Amino acid sequence: MENLITRHRNVSILVAVLFAQVLGLAVQVKRAANAEDTRLIRIWTISAVTPLEKALIWMQQGTGGIWHNYIYLRGVRAENRDLKQEIERMRLEQVRLSEDAEQARRLQLLLGFKQKFISKTTPAQVIGSSGSEQSRSVYIDKGSKDGIEPDHAVLTADGVIGKVLHVYGSTSLVLLINDQSSGVGVILEKSRLQGVLRGTPLGGVAVERVMNDESVQPGERVITSGGDQIFPKGLTIGTVSQVNAGADSFLNIVVKPSANLSKLEEVLVVTGVETRLPAAGEMAGRVRAVDVLTQRLPFVPDKPAVDPKKTVATPGAPAQTPIVGPQGNVLRGATPGTVGTPNAAAKPVPTNPLTGSRPASPSVTVSGRPLVAEPQTVVPRTRQPNLGADLTKPASGPGTTPASKVAEGGAEANKPATETEAPKPTVVAPNGLKPTPAAASATSPGSVKPALVQKPAVVPKAAPPAAKPEDKSAKPEPAPVQDKPQ
Amino acid sequence: MQILYTSQEQVEVYRFNLPVAVLVPLIALFLQAFIPSRFPFFAMFDLPLLVVIFFAVARRSQIAGLITGALIGLLQDSLTHRPIGIYGIAKTVVGYGASSLGVRIDVENVGARFLGTVFFYLFHEVIYFVVAHGMVSLSVQWSWSHELLAAIANAGVAVVLFAVLDRLKQRA
Numbered sequence: 001m002e003n004l005i006t007r008h009r010n011v012s013i014l015v016a017v018l019f020a021q022v023l024g025l026a027v028q029v030k031r032a033a034n035a036e037d038t039r040l041i042r043i044w045t046i047s048a049v050t051p052l053e054k055a056l057i058w059m060q061q062g063t064g065g066i067w068h069n070y071i072y073l074r075g076v077r078a079e080n081r082d083l084k085q086e087i088e089r090m091r092l093e094q095v096r097l098s099e100d101a102e103q104a105r106r107l108q109l110l111l112g113f114k115q116k117f118i119s120k121t122t123p124a125q126v127i128g129s130s131g132s133e134q135s136r137s138v139y140i141d142k143g144s145k146d147g148i149e150p151d152h153a154v155l156t157a158d159g160v161i162g163k164v165l166h167v168y169g170s171t172s173l174v175l176l177i178n179d180q181s182s183g184v185g186v187i188l189e190k191s192r193l194q195g196v197l198r199g200t201p202l203g204g205v206a207v208e209r210v211m212n213d214e215s216v217q218p219g220e221r222v223i224t225s226g227g228d229q230i231f232p233k234g235l236t237i238g239t240v241s242q243v244n245a246g247a248d249s250f251l252n253i254v255v256k257p258s259a260n261l262s263k264l265e266e267v268l269v270v271t272g273v274e275t276r277l278p279a280a281g282e283m284a285g286r287v288r289a290v291d292v293l294t295q296r297l298p299f300v301p302d303k304p305a306v307d308p309k310k311t312v313a314t315p316g317a318p319a320q321t322p323i324v325g326p327q328g329n330v331l332r333g334a335t336p337g338t339v340g341t342p343n344a345a346a347k348p349v350p351t352n353p354l355t356g357s358r359p360a361s362p363s364v365t366v367s368g369r370p371l372v373a374e375p376q377t378v379v380p381r382t383r384q385p386n387l388g389a390d391l392t393k394p395a396s397g398p399g400t401t402p403a404s405k406v407a408e409g410g411a412e413a414n415k416p417a418t419e420t421e422a423p424k425p426t427v428v429a430p431n432g433l434k435p436t437p438a439a440a441s442a443t444s445p446g447s448v449k450p451a452l453v454q455k456p457a458v459v460p461k462a463a464p465p466a467a468k469p470e471d472k473s474a475k476p477e478p479a480p481v482q483d484k485p486q
Numbered sequence: 487m488q489i490l491y492t493s494q495e496q497v498e499v500y501r502f503n504l505p506v507a508v509l510v511p512l513i514a515l516f517l518q519a520f521i522p523s524r525f526p527f528f529a530m531f532d533l534p535l536l537v538v539i540f541f542a543v544a545r546r547s548q549i550a551g552l553i554t555g556a557l558i559g560l561l562q563d564s565l566t567h568r569p570i571g572i573y574g575i576a577k578t579v580v581g582y583g584a585s586s587l588g589v590r591i592d593v594e595n596v597g598a599r600f601l602g603t604v605f606f607y608l609f610h611e612v613i614y615f616v617v618a619h620g621m622v623s624l625s626v627q628w629s630w631s632h633e634l635l636a637a638i639a640n641a642g643v644a645v646v647l648f649a650v651l652d653r654l655k656q657r658a
Binding site: 013031126134137 | 624
């Protein structure tokens with residue numbers, strides 16, 4: 001042996017050096033086996049040992065099989081029948097469990113999905129490449145000292161170019177999207193088909209995992225889908241240049257990157273990504289569907305400001321109380337024993353009794369509940385004695401209409417409920433119950449547009465300007481007459 | 487009796503001083519990493535491979551050739567994101583083969599250098615493909631037209647490069 005090595009010293013050294021490098025590769029490389037990365041050397045060792053073990057087990061089972069399959073056959077038929085029944089029962093159970101699992105997975109995806117927005121970027125300069133056609137990557141002049149981390153997206157003004165693969169002190173390695181080991185979750189802008197963008201051996205990029213029966217047109221824009229949790233959604237990748245039928249019933253969609261991957265100089269590294277909803281300020285200028293719907297509803301003119309000197313209660317005279325139905329239309333204005341009714345066209349601007357502020361935008365209510373949950377600043381209540389107390393009861397007290405007071409809001413919310421107050425619109429739900437203050441405020445006269453014409457207002461008598469406590473000696477007022485909701 | 491395709495007087499062994507032996511491979515690696523970022527077509531050249539062939543043929547020592555190839559190949563692997571050792575294995579074998587060939591064939595003339603470089607470039611690519619695809623399971627595509635074109639291009643560069651590096655040789 002020693003003479004063999006000595007006689008072929010050069011070859012021995014060559015073999016030794018090659019073996020050392022192969023061993024190094026085996027220690028580095030990991031192969032995905034059963035959703036787990038395993039080192040190549042472990043795979044090789046196991047591959048060398050397990051065949052022997054399998055052979056031994058096979059011999060053992062063969063010997064045992066001869067006894068069980070040909071000699072010991074008692075009760076095999078009955079056992080076979082029992083096992084078949086068991087299999088049928090388990091198949092049914094499996095179907096049920098798989099449906100539950102699929103639903104749980106969908107719900108989990110829904111809960112876990114959050115749209116991400118770029119909040120911070122770092123500019124960098126491309127200083128070099130890997131120098132190999134098999135490795136399409138570049139080096140940039142920013143590293144861990146500059147806040148760069150692995151899996152940071154890298155892009156230019158034209159589009160996405162890749163992601164950070166390795167980070168060092170003052171430099172980083174960026175894997176380009178046209179490398180074969182790269183993968184980007186993408187979506188086609190028009191057809192909304194999702195796929196995976198991969199590099200080709202010749203340095204191009206193509207979208208995979210799109211079925212053959214899908215329609216994809218050249219010129220369609222390709223953007224990131226955000227599904228890979230690396231590239232935020234909506235970033236430009238390129239445009240479809242060619243669509244061919246690929247292997248395995250998938251399309252081969254060739255994409256022309258919008259960024260020039262062969263001439264990169266300055267790039268941007270996405271170092272901050274936020275998971276948030278658009279701020280309220282971002283909604284300014286955008287037309288919401290609820291606004292469009294609201295504009296189509298019948299209009300109720302704003303109520304003019306009520307002069308306390310002119311508002312006098314007229315006992316027994318039915319006052320004008322516009323009642324807003326569930327569809328937002330005013331049914332009839334009538335409130336018995338309330339403050340003299342001003343002109344129906346002259347109504348004060350409605351305000352939210354809870355906040356004291358006017359609603360930012362009108363909203364549509366259905367069955368007394370608002371469709372859009374508008375952000376409302378909560379202001380502590382000052383003095384609203386009957387606010388919300390009797391909202392579910394029809395107005396039957398002496399001159400009190402709590403729901404109308406809720407709808408009025410504003411300065412009048414601070415006044416106690418008196419029979420000398422002006423009639424207020426009453427919101428009625430289909431079940432006859434009065435809605436909550438929030439809903440009532442949402443259907444204030446300024447926000448709804450009734451279809452019916454109100455009765456002419458009754459001129460009230462003069463009333464004292466100061467707020468007066470509730471007059472218990474006042475005659476009871478008849479309940480307001482309400483039309484049937486339309 | 488060993489057959490040689492050259493006269494005995496022409497088989498000379500050269501050596502290089504330490505700065506040249508260290509700096510030339512490093513410069514080749516640097517240029518290989520830097521130039522393609524500005525001129526993408528330059529990625530088809532393999533300057534480190536040409537340097538390995540030159541040193542192995544000049545030294546005519548199999549051990550020196552394989553060690554030179556191994557070191558330069560490992561350094562070239564370090565610049566990529568692929569596992570370290572693929573280029574190392576390929577250039578180790580090329581270094582051993584080039585030094586073995588240098589003992590038997592006169593590689594001083596232009597024609598021999600051109601053909602030798604074509605052969606060793608293709609040999610290097612085959613080894614790289616086998617190791618990358620067969621051992622590491624990387625997705626590597628082989629294109630004969632591309633490889634032949636690259637081999638001829640590299641051979642053309644090698645002729646010029648070897649003529650420049652000849653000035654750095656020292657007779658042993």
